[in-house]
Amino acid sequence: MRGAVIHAPGDVRLEDRPDPAVQSPTDAIVRLSATCVCGSDLWPYRGVETVSGPTPMGHEYVGIVEEVGGEVTGIRPGQFVVGSFFASDNTCEICRAGFQTSCVHRQAVGVDGAQAEYLRVPLADGTLVATPEVPSDDLLPSLLAASDVLGTGWFGAVAADVGPGKTVAVVGDGAVGLLGVLAARELGAERIIAMSRHESRQELATAFGATDIVTERGDDGVARIKDLTDGLGAHSVIEAVGTQESMTQAIRSTRPGGSTGYVGVAHDVTLPGEELFFSHVRLLGGPAPVRRFLPDLIDRIWTGAIDPGRVFDLALPLDQVAEGYRAMDERRAIKTLLRP
């Protein structure tokens, strides 16, 4: 099959790779209908994360089940499935508490690379969720978004204790941040402040439910949020970048007793204990347990309640994967969908 491999920063190639096969009786093989490039894929692409030898890329996927191992009972060939970037048994205590990305048996799905034609998914019963039937093509982008960025934005909102009557601020205008806006709206937030300085992203944020746009960053951004909230800060802040600046901005934009939900993968971030102590801010974040939310998210997409697929503003055939990365790196695209 063909699959994307990164060789060095800026160097992603589509190559011939071995077809994946069932290795364990709990595996499934999925023929991918769509996959995409993640903001976190840009860390190695930009050289911020080390690339140590050729590495298959991609961890977001939807597609048709081709084959399952002998112990898989809940998923069968022919079904259209959405899965998360971590495989989970969905039965251990940690999974039952809703933290499937810390499942005691978790396995990274991205190891084999989902920017490809086929993908082996371990722990298929606990990881994959089938749609009611094979969807029409127009639903593919939204279902693919559920695989990671929607679920991640949703977790950011849940971790930030978003709810009715709350004022929510969102730091980061990538796909996750934008879908954090959508999640906040769906979870009943009264006011949603998107922090963005890019017009096309501001427009999408507004379409997803943002009531205010703040273009300032850093201390100025914090000051604007305070201005908009009687000097108190937002009840809930979703952090969707993962840098020191964005974490600081998020925590300082949160009112005492409020919550920061941080879902940008942290890179070289340290939090000062004293400031955090006196901030009275509740912190929860980490790799989103997308599996927790998938049945609900698929239902909302299936019924047309939400349209998260709008974050894909570029769709390319898989063999143009290199251009897909470039467009996101240069911020010409919010998120690139790839069709194998």
Add this chain to the structure above:
Amino acid sequence: MRGAVIHAPGDVRLEDRPDPAVQSPTDAIVRLSATCVCGSDLWPYRGVETVSGPTPMGHEYVGIVEEVGGEVTGIRPGQFVVGSFFASDNTCEICRAGFQTSCVHRQAVGVDGAQAEYLRVPLADGTLVATPEVPSDDLLPSLLAASDVLGTGWFGAVAADVGPGKTVAVVGDGAVGLLGVLAARELGAERIIAMSRHESRQELATAFGATDIVTERGDDGVARIKDLTDGLGAHSVIEAVGTQESMTQAIRSTRPGGSTGYVGVAHDVTLPGEELFFSHVRLLGGPAPVRRFLPDLIDRIWTGAIDPGRVFDLALPLDQVAEGYRAMDERRAIKTLLRP
């Protein structure tokens, strides 16, 4: 009046100081029935915090209202009151959300020093809670505990999401940690692991409801907590020390999806963002909003449901305040009660 003043590390003296007077119409003057030495008073006493000139000490207090300002309506002279170390209006949005120690009008009560005969308490209506009547002497230690250490241990437990069926670990065997054990029991925890290597403190922890004692610290302490929890960690961990080691121990003892409530005043603590991100641990801490809990805590003490005053294992007249500090510094006493 007489009041305690710190001049340098290790040098606390009882001195003649001006009687406090009503300065603002929302003030109350309280004649103190009992006061005490806090674990946080040991930071300057040990030179860990700088002592820049003579400073009045103490921030825990119970006593009889002597006088109130013209705008005080809820508190009247003759009442016995318990208050928190931060004055709060108890009406602003932050107070109503239960974070009175971040009140938009908060003032530190300890500025004038509560290790004294009299104390001026600002924002009396929002800060002080009166008992049903003037209590008998035997209730004084428990009511005094409610002023800070009980309320702080209680907040630690609430911040750590303690509840029925949960396994709770407590890092720190000072008065706050021990009362965190008591709070966890009252809040319905199923299993309470106290981390202590001091026999007298282990005994009190057990009396307060600890079901297990762990004597190991640091990585070994974390490993023991994991051993006791099927490798997962505790659902809720109360951190009651405030050092880098104790925070690290607390966070690593918490299972993914669990919560660390940290109430030890943070000193030179930094939290690594990546580790926190992948830990899936929920963090909440800070100066305990004791005022939130006072009515409930006073009721539990008044009805004899709890006896938090047992943390005072040394009672001295106020003029022996220096010995009170020494005994705690040398860990001969858990907590010193002072009678003016």
